[in-house]
Amino acid sequence: MKYRVVQDSFGEEKIPASAYWGIQTQRSLRNFSIGEERQPVEIIHALAAIKKAAAIVNKRHKSISDPICIAICEAAEAIMSGKMDQHFPLSVWQTGSGTQTNMNVNEVLSNYGAYLYREKHQKEIVIHPNDHCNFGQSSNDTYPTAMHVATIIAVRNNLVPALLTLIETFDQKAQEFQGIVKIGRTHHMDATPIKLSDEFETFREMIQENTRRVKVATDDLLFIPQGGTAVGNGVNTAPGWDAQIVAKISEIIGEDFRVPKNKSQHMASHDALVNFAATLKVFSVSLIKIANDLRFLASGPRCGLGELNLPQNEQGSSIMPGKVNPTQIEALTQVCAQVIGNETTIAFAGSQGTLQLNVYKPVIIHNILQSTRLLSDSINSFCSNCLVGIQPNRENINNHVRRSLMLVTALAPKIGYDNAALIAKRAFENNTSLRDEAITSGLIQPEEFDELIDPSRMTSPK
Structure with missing residues (x-):
């Protein structure tokens, strides 16, 4: 493998010649050879969008000059397209502020931008990477902004569509199962x-309410601290720079991001x-409650409840x-356990913010994006491979009702709770029907019982 040697105030590093990253990225690779988990590509793409907005502003x-802006x-x-993920x-x-990843993006922008300009203009x-790609920025405001941006994109593009499909599928099943009476438990x-149908409508309502909660929680992420720089007060930026870059990020991403009243809140904490x-x-x-209900109702197929047939x-x-x-x-319930x-x-x-900075940012966003991704994928899989194909076992349902x-319970208003309880007890002990025991009791006539x-x-008030 061919290398290039790069030097800075900390010494020199050998970098693969084919790599567009620079010395700080290479040093981080050497210093933090920990585990297999890599920075989420969603964060990389979000950082690139922020850098583009910063260059324009x-x-x-x-x-910065026009040519440098264009190249960045x-x-x-x-980078945003995914073609540079490698x-x-x-x-x-790594460092809890995400500085090495911020610099990884800056270095790739610097080297690849210069390459593109050279190829185009000869x-x-x-x-x-610092003076141009990172101008007016700090990892302390840029990385948390990327955390919010990446999460909102993941929710918008993946989670919400999955939730809407789940709601629609439960609604379709509720309509399909109209008129089927079963025993509650x-x-x-x-x-x-x-x-x-009421059982499946309950599942649908639970998903709808949780979807509402997700949307409300996501709205809080529209406040981004870009422009806060090192400690939230915007050192090394011009007046109004924060509003301008937030507006440009909104334009690039297609969301209504906002400048918070206090940027430090989103840097020192991640509430x-x-x-x-x-x-x-x-x-x-x-989801676990719903999945377990379906699991129990489908248990069998011959020695369980067996009221639903799964694909x-x-x-x-x-x-x-x-x-x-x-x-x-x-699979779905395992995902829920992971979430x-x-x-x-x-x-x-989130509890570990100290003074002006929380330094657990990478692990927070790694888990946020994993949870969002896993839920989106598992819900889509569950819908297409299970929920759409669920069918009622009418024979078992009717036998259980009978x-x-x-x-x-329907006799209690007529003959009283104690008498009704005695009839049920005798039917259970004698392995007879309710009708036989009720008529034998002399408390009710056959036609009244029927x-x-x-x-x-x-199944409804009468």
């Missing part, structure tokens, strides 16, 4: 009848991201021929 203020913008667009090799486990140009025991992670945890809690996608056992398992549900665990990490990391002792014990009428 800096040119407006005559802080062209290089930033290449030039961002740094670990999540002349050399010098682009300095509390404490895992028989209860009074409900409609299968908005902690809150967003907590919202994803609540959503995961709901049979693959073999479920290496030893038991013909066994099929609820694999999509298992809940990620939230614990994010909450602790045999349930909790239909006796009128009152109508499962469909027990």
Whole structure:
């Protein structure tokens, strides 16, 4: 492999000749060889968008020349497109401000921008990673801005579409299951009848409410601290520079980002991201409840509840021929467990802001983006490979309704709670029907029993 040797105040480093990164990136690779987790590409792309916005605003203020601005913008667009992802090799486990990754982007912008300019104009140009690409910026305001930008893009492009598909699919199933009466269950025991459509409408409403929470939590991320520079007060920037770059970032990303009243709040702490992670945890809690309900209702197929039939996608056992398992549900709930665990990490990391800077930024955004990505992917997989194909097992549903002792609840207003309880107890002990025991009791006539014990009428107020 060919190398180039670069030197700065800390010494020299050998850098692969084909790499567009520079000496600070190479030194970080050597100093932080930890784990396999790399900086999320979403953060890299967000940083490139911020650098493009900064170059445009800096040119407006005559802080950089037109050719340098053009070169930085062209290089930033290449990074944003994903074609340069291999030039961002740094670990999540680095300085807590994300400085090495900020400089990784600055160095690639510098070297690749100069290359593009040279290829296009047949002349050399010098682009300095700090003096030009990082002008008016600090890692302390740029990296947290990228954290917000990357999260909002992930929610907008991936999570919200997945949630809307999930809501729509549950709604379609609720419509499809209209008119099917089944037994409700509390404490895992028989209860009074409900409609299968009502059960799926409950799932839909849970998803809708969680989607609302996600959108509210995401709105808080529209406040970005770009322009705060080192400690939040905007040192080394011109008056109004913050509003101008935030407006330009909004234009590039297509969102209404805003300048916060206090930039330091989003540099010294990450409460908005902690809150967003907590919202994803609540959503995961709901998803686990829904997934477990579907798992129990589909248990069997012959020796469980067996009220729902799930799609049979693959073999479920290496030893038991013909066994099929609820694999999509298992994958979804495992993702939810990971998201809940990620939230614990994010909450602790968010608590570690000291004075003017929180230095747990990379681990916060790594977990935020992983949770968002996993939820988006697992929901899409669950919808397309499981939920759309769920069908009711009407025979099992009807048998459970017919045999349930909790239909006796409809007799209580007529004969009293104690008498109704005694009828249910005798039916259970004698393995007889409610109807036989009720008529034997002499407390109710056959025609009255048939009128009152109508499962469909027990699914709404009468």
